[in-house]
Amino acid sequence: MLQIQHICKEYKTGKFTQKALDDVSLKLRENEFVAILGPSGSGKTTLLNIIGGLDRYDSGDLVINGISTKKYKDRDWDSYRNHTIGFVFQSYNLIPHQSVLANVELALTISGIGKAERRxxxxxxxxxxxxxxxxxxxxxxxxxxxxxxxxIARALVNDPDILLADEPTGALDSDTSIQVMELLKKVAKDRLVVMV
Incomplete structure (x- = not known):
């Protein structure tokens, strides 16, 4: 389903260059729960952002269902993010003045789904x-x-093939973290879940 082939990514600040990813290769399958572990600053979130199309790699290739992304244009990445990826962030990224129903519906609004079906x-x-x-x-x-x-509901509402979770339990207590992990394991039964 998803192949990361010799991916390299650097960030430059003035004269300083930070290697975030250096020749990373990985194959991920459908219906798999993958946890990427490593110390702070090791490139885990960068890898997740590249898989999710939020950041671009410098060299190597991200192959999605056998198709290289080397020549992807912005509209290709937009379509990939909207139809293939669901994101779960540690900070939730919910709109405070909206109901939880409206927060989840928002993902469908962006996809152009009608109001009744969104609801x-x-x-x-x-x-x-x-x-x-x-x-x-x-x-x-x-x-x-x-x-x-x-x-998580907002990330799943578009029925993505891939769910990306960036430290989804980082701000939670132990018992709640276990509940969230159980939910993510359940979700991985019918899609790829990648968590850092």
């Missing part, structure tokens, strides 16, 4: 993560674990 799909995604009774709450009325489940 139904967002409700179904929230039910899938155990928040079907919390649709009209605002993020500040929820616990950290609940907000992370909203973020």
């Amino acid at each position: 139904e799909r967002a409700k179904a995604a929230l039910e899938e993560v155990g928040l079907g009774e919390q649709l009209h709450k605002k993020p500040n009325q929820m616990s950290g674990g609940q907000m992370q489940r909203v973020a």
